[in-house]
Amino acid sequence: MRGAAPTPPPGLSVPSLAEQLRGAMNEARKHRDSARTILLSTILADIKNREFELKHPVTDDEVVEVVRRGIKRRHEAAEAYTAGKRPDVAEKELGEAKALEAFLPPAVDPEEIRQAARVAIGTGAKDLGKLMGIVMPQFKGRADGKVVNQIVREELAASV
Secondary structure, three states: OOOOOOOOOOOOOOOOHHHHHHHHHHHHHHOOOHHHHHHHHHHHHHHHHHHHHHOOOOOHHHHHHHHHHHHHHHHHHHHHHHHOOOHHHHHHHHHHHHHHHOOOOOOOOHHHHHHHHHHHHHOOOOOHHHHHHHHHHHHOOOOOHHHHHHHHHHHHHHHO
């Protein structure tokens, strides 16, 4: 599911990310893949909760945020299980995170983030918080915040 969305034939529209998740869950049900069914139904419940919070149907960008949060939660759980000497459960959590990553749009090229950071530094922003405030909105939903933060830090250090 990674990569650019396929171009639909004329007259047909590309399904939203939430619809793609729903379709994948239905496929998992048909194949009696209970682990994948539970994973996708959990994410779909998170999306429904987000709709209630926002009081409007979610956009694809908002769905991406929910999926990213789910991935982050699973990575954090895997770290905790690894520290607690439960590598089997940690591996399961990482497998779930990888399955969810397949629904995300392709990652942004780090060089594009570096270029945006350089431009922001060039405008006079020298504080990490200000830089993140300028750079992060450009990549919201397309790049992990940790990656953006690391690249911005590197570029800030290089500019001094």
